[in-house]
Amino acid sequence: MSRPKLLVVDDHSNTRAWLKSFLGHVGYDVLEAGTAEKAISILRQEGASELGAVLLDLKLPDGSGIDLIRPIRDLRPSIAIIIMTAHASVSTAVDAIQKGAFHYIEKPINEDILLETLRRVLPSGGSHLDSRRSESAPPVLLGESPLMLEIRQKINLSASHPVPVLITGESGTGKEVIARMIHDLSPSAREPFVPVNTGAIPKELVSAELFGYERGAFTGAQERKIGWCEVAGRGTLFLDEIGTMEPATQVALLRVIESRSFHRVGGTAEIPFMARIIGATNEALPELIREGRFREDLFYRLNVFEIHVPSLRERSEDIPQLAIHFIEESWSGDEIPAMTFDPEASRLLKVYPWPGNVRELRNAMVSLVIQNATSLSGVKAVTITPPMLPDKIRFSSGNTSADFTDHDGKTHGKSLREGEKSLIRKALIETRGNKSRASEILGISRKALYAKIREYGLGDQ
Structure with a gap:
């Protein structure tokens, strides 16, 4: 072919x-x-x-x-x-x-x-997508901390029971990785895994994107379009950032869950919905319910089995293992040297607050490889020392009683929360308020950065 x-x-x-x-x-x-x-x-x-x-x-x-x-x-x-x-x-x-x-x-x-x-x-x-999945390595959830061992148990439990799962946790903690693991361990592993960022779909296009449409359903509908609900088939429909869904999307999704069927826009045929739904959010849905921004009935439909993913700072003992994994993952040389962190470099990694969580750690280790390419190439073993770490980790690290270098150049004893606020403030000042650039420096999404700015009252930076 x-x-x-x-x-x-x-x-x-x-x-x-x-x-x-x-x-x-x-x-x-x-x-x-x-x-x-x-x-x-x-x-x-x-x-x-x-x-x-x-x-x-x-x-x-x-x-x-x-x-x-x-x-x-x-x-x-x-x-x-x-x-x-x-x-x-x-x-x-x-x-x-x-x-x-x-x-x-x-x-x-x-x-x-x-x-x-x-x-x-x-x-x-579809055949190319399937071949990619079969040849690529399955998603991996690294870490041996008690919190991660508990997460693995919940993944195994939810994989064997085809009920809706709600995955909660901060941005960058690996919620989609967990959703993929549930899918790959389930009896429907050979069926499609369809990730959809529900908050990114314009409300005018929600029905067309989720349910598809028939030819001639509206101006520009020149051909039939299959929606994500239909693409998922008997597999998994992963709905990310469900806390940002428009009210109309929530109503449409609730109707699909209750009736287990839907219609394409402009069509009359009832199409059965056979996929399992896994939702994910970095927002507190009970709080959104109290504010009238999320439907309580939809919450209970989605929250049949909940998995909360801890932030990286809550499982700091896993950070060195994760860091080594990301260094090896980004390695472009012929032979990957054996990597270890010296005690001080390991401490710096553990006390840095990681506002972008695992996503930020991955970006930081890619940066480490790029900045130290000369010293890392052509050797059998490498001990990573503090000077090899990115500056933001070396000079902005701390724990509940450690020091943080603030934007004014002074060192202060700060709490973990204050340290995170300090890092975000420093990034905003360095970028002169450019949110896109600041989010790249911090290793978090723009949406997560805006949430942190509101949380810490940094809107004037």
Whole structure:
């Protein structure tokens, strides 16, 4: 069977290179264009008739991706257009769908969401997704602390009982990893695992994204579209950030859970919903219920079995093991040296507050590898010392009685909570209030950063 072909249109060469490498590895042939003009030129070529989809950036140096939809449709009416952008908004999402785009995904691109989207677009998309899953290593939950041992027990219990699971915990703690482990250990492991960020779906597109639509259901619905509920089949529908769901989404989801069925937009056929639902949130849902922002009946439907994931600072004894794992994971050399931390480097890792949790630790270890590439290459064993650690860990570490270097250059004895506040304040000052850059430095999402800013009253930084 021939490999399906895609066209990636993005002005960033590194994005094109990553997509070409990643998609090529899982079974696609990828052409690339850095401008709208180049994309049109490729689509006019003889072999372009074999292209099944276009991954189209919203911002191009010679035009807008939205404006390119119509010319692409005129040249290749059957091609599926998937808009990708870091500038997501309700208006652009609706505009893209209405003008003929098949789907709309945000950067940074989630690999699994991208593959599930291609599975819906291309007849052979599912086979490539399945082969990737079978060849790749299963998700791993590292750590031997009592808290993590308890988590593993709960994962095994929930995997054997197909009831809804609610996973709670701070951003970056690994909630999706746990959801995948439950799926992979369940009897439905060979069925799809479909991750959906419910808070990122514009309310105008909720029904179309979750349930799909029939051709002609609305302006721009040129072909039938299969929704995420249908894609999940008998597998797992993972609903991330459910605390941010719009009220209309909550009502629609509750109806699906209660009736175990749904209709495509514009359709009359009742489609059975057979997937297991796993929800995840970093927000306190009982508090949202009291504020009238989350439905109590939906909460009890989802919270049949709860797994709370501890923050990284609550299981600091696991940090050195995790750090070594992430160093080895990011290693690009021929042979990975044996890694150990000296006592002081280990202490610094353990007392740093890690506001971004496991995600931030991974980013910090990637940074460590890059900054120490010369000393790490060509050796059999390495002992990592404090000077090799990223500056934010060396100079902003502490515990309940330790010192933190604040933005004013002075050292103060601070609590763990105060230390976290100090780190966030320092990042905001260093970036002159640029939230996107500050979130990158801290290793947390922009959404998590905004929540921390509200929590600590740092809005004026």
